Each structure stands twice: as structure tokens, then as C-alpha cells.
Amino acid sequence: MTVPPKVVAAVGRVSDMVRNLIPALRRNLSPHETALSLHLRNNAPLYEALTGLIESRISGRASLPVPSDPIICKAVLERDNELRWLLSRLEFVYRSPFAQPEDDGEQPA
Secondary structure (H helix, E strand, O other), X not given: OOOOHXXXXXXXXXXXXXXXXXXXXXXXOOHHHXXXXXXXXXXXXXXXXXXXXXXHHHHHHHHOOOOOOHHHHHHHHHHHHHHHHHHHHHHHHHHOOOOOOOOOOOOOO
16 A cells, blocks of 8 residues: 555654654753752662651641641641642652753764
8 A cells, every 4th residue: 555645744744743842741850859869769768768758747647636727727738738749749750760961963072
């Protein structure tokens, strides 16, 4: 079966568009996260210790009685949400690949 030339050209264009989108979809780490990733990557005991510490704080707050003041309740929930966000960022940093230098086509000096 032969493929029309227009279809072959269109497939090439779509693949080029997808390749151009990949760097935009890649998330960059902040300078603090990059510094943390140097120590955290491939160091499972450190990652497990940090996540265990944060999870123990969350479970410790959960075991406390519910405050009667709505403002204090909201503050406790916001702290727990922040700790859960921190857990997700730690996991992202731990599992993120090494940053590849961008290739601009020039050889290093």
C-alpha cells in the first residue's frame, strides 16, 4: 500500500510539533529543590526518613481532638494541606530525572 506524499509530510509536521512541545511540558526545579535533589536522589533512606517525619506530624495532628473554634480548625487543615503538598514535592524531587543541559547546537569552549 502506498502512502500519499501529503500524508507523509503531515506526519512529519505533527511529530515536529510534538518534539517542540516536550521542553515546554518538562517541569523545572527551583534552586532550593535542585540543591535538595542532589542529596535526595538515589538516597532512599533519607527520602523515607523525611516522608516518615512529615507523615507522623500529619497523623499526630489527626489524633488531637477537633478544635471548637472554626478559625483554629481552618488553620489546622491548612497546615495539613501544606504538609501534604510538601510530601508531593519531595516525591517529585526524589523521582525527577537529572536535568539535561539544553543543546543550543554549539560546542562548549
